[in-house]
Amino acid sequence: MTPLWIAIALLLLPALWLLIAPMRGARVLRDQLDHFEANDTSAEQNVAIFQRRMASLEAARERGDIDDARFNEDRLELERSLLEDTATQAKRPLKAASAGRLVVPLVMVAVVGASTFWYQQNGAEGDLTLYAIQEEIRNDPEGSLMMFLERMEAEAERQPNNPNVWSSLFPLYRDTGQPDKAVDALERLIAIEGRIPPLLAQLAQLRFFMAERELTPEVQALVDETLELDPRQPTVLGLLGIHAFDNGDYETAVDRWRRAVANISDPETAASLRDGIRVAQERMGVAPEPSAAAQGQGVRVSVSLDEALADRVSDDATVFITARDIDGELPPLA
Template identity: 50%
Template sequence: MIALWIGIGLLSLLAIVLLVWPLRRASGLRDAQLGFEAGDRYNAENVAIYRQRLRVMEEVLAAGEIGRERFEEDRLELERRLLEDAGNHRGRSLQAHTLGRWLVPVVLLCVVIGGLALYDHFGARRDLALFEVVQSLHDAPLERQQNGLESEAERQPGNPKVWAELFPLYRDSGQYDKAADVVETLIRLQGRQPWLLAQLTQAEFFAAHRTLTDRVQALVDETLALDPRQPVVNDILGIEAFDHARYGEAIDFWRKALAGYDDPEATQALQRVIDIAQQRMTDNDGSMTQVGLRVDLTLDPRLANRLPGDASVFLVARDSHEDGPPLAVTRTTLNALPRLLTLSDANAMTNTTKLSQAERVDLIVRVSASGQAKPQAGDLYGRLNDVAVSSSDKLSLVIDHVVPAP
């Protein structure tokens, strides 16, 4: 922003110079004009013509061709014409070169203010401010990135680029309700475009735990009516079909999605899940052995009664060696504990991140008083680090910590 304002200041200074420079020359131009008028030879030429005609008239008088009385009349007429020509040629006096200078600061002020107003309306000042915020948060923790972009969204609620930057942070961290709210805002700003409807469908689908609710189905129908090949929606339909062992349908949907994706990583991930679905179709009973972790969840007695029994319990698996979104997520309630839960590829959040793709994971369980995936002060949690995905043993995970206040 500093470079921008320096540039605006330099351009404004140039505009001021271009306006003031002609005024500095006004005095010299006036003197030159006065000098030109002082040296005007028009009247001198009229006098010379008068004298020449007068000599001719005197010669005619001396030759006796005209009388004295006629001579006096012609001479008076000639003098009268000379006086008229001299009077008609007298120019209007020049105005003072300082006249009207009070308008100069007014014009300069209008130029500067008008230029700033036009830039504010047509320029990209808000996008530049967003760019600087994004750059400053590039390597910051996820929570700080979210807070920074949330503050920028409050300052620029009408800038869709701010919401577009905020959306993937919510989506990739599992905050699907907030992600859906962001897409709703984008739709209000940019209209019901197929790609925005697809992102909203995805957020609503995962917020409903990979279920085609009436709301999600309505969004699917609206999006496909606008773009039957929309890859994100076809990907979602493939996931839903796969989860319900309709592997043929899943393959058809994923192949449609495959044709619409330009991202090489997304297409590779889709091809892998298509291969898995094809393998399952060849099994006699429609099933196959898959990677899975059995986790026995219990609550530390010391933390009993801290939260209501209907509080949500999230069990999350994350890659121990790579940052990224959760590989698998499942959910239960506090009053259902102790309980044995299973995490597998069926609990994946997206097709590009699967539990079977990792060798070792960290298991985190959290009890949320608000029902949101984002940790908040007062939530309960526990964790197991560096667990082998191939482990067939039953794992014991105890909820024995409280999320502290910031």
């Protein structure tokens, strides 16, 4: 974690510099303002302008261009204008260059504290800890699966709301023969992430094998909930295929496993399901289909040309076939 905090500190340095930089130039800026105010002649210029306009006004009255009433009116307007200009030029005394220096450290502390608090609430500090544990166990010559499990259990107490803790503990418990703890870890993960099909499917599969491959009411409820959310969920379809196979319903087993293979992404699991399909077909006395023995996924289709188009298309024309999702929601499959 030390490199992380060093990186955070380096990122905070520019922000802190932006807070300090204005204070470094405060003295120079105040001296410049003092010099400007000391040499400001705008008031004298306003008075000179007032005097020239008054002289012009008096000359106009002497020439008879304006009467006394107009003269007094214009003079009052000039005096009012001079007073307004003088009022707007009144300046407050400048503060000392050191004013506000105590506020800067407080703001700096607030910035650092707020940044640290925000990262602890919204950052991935917990996930970095998990990664560090994995690397430590992997690089330890005496590291073992049980050692990793103990460290992850300790992290589960420190980070009970971190889904990555429980998603790591679940397979560890499952692979070390602790199904009850695996169920608890998976249920904790579901409580955090929500009842999404992949997690519900794994829970149904785990409880299915714990019940010695029987569809108990609890398992059936999980299967129904999963299929309602995702009718093509491969884990649940594979589970249903196993149950059908165990009960001698090989046709149903083949159907469920074929649907699972069509939606599964793991090549090894898909290969295992294809092996199961071949065994089920042999027990039915049916020769395995070429598509079942093939390594890749695929479908067989029969294509014919409409009679109305037969005369328009040459014998060597190319025909393009597009496979689409029946609901029209997904991209073309092929």
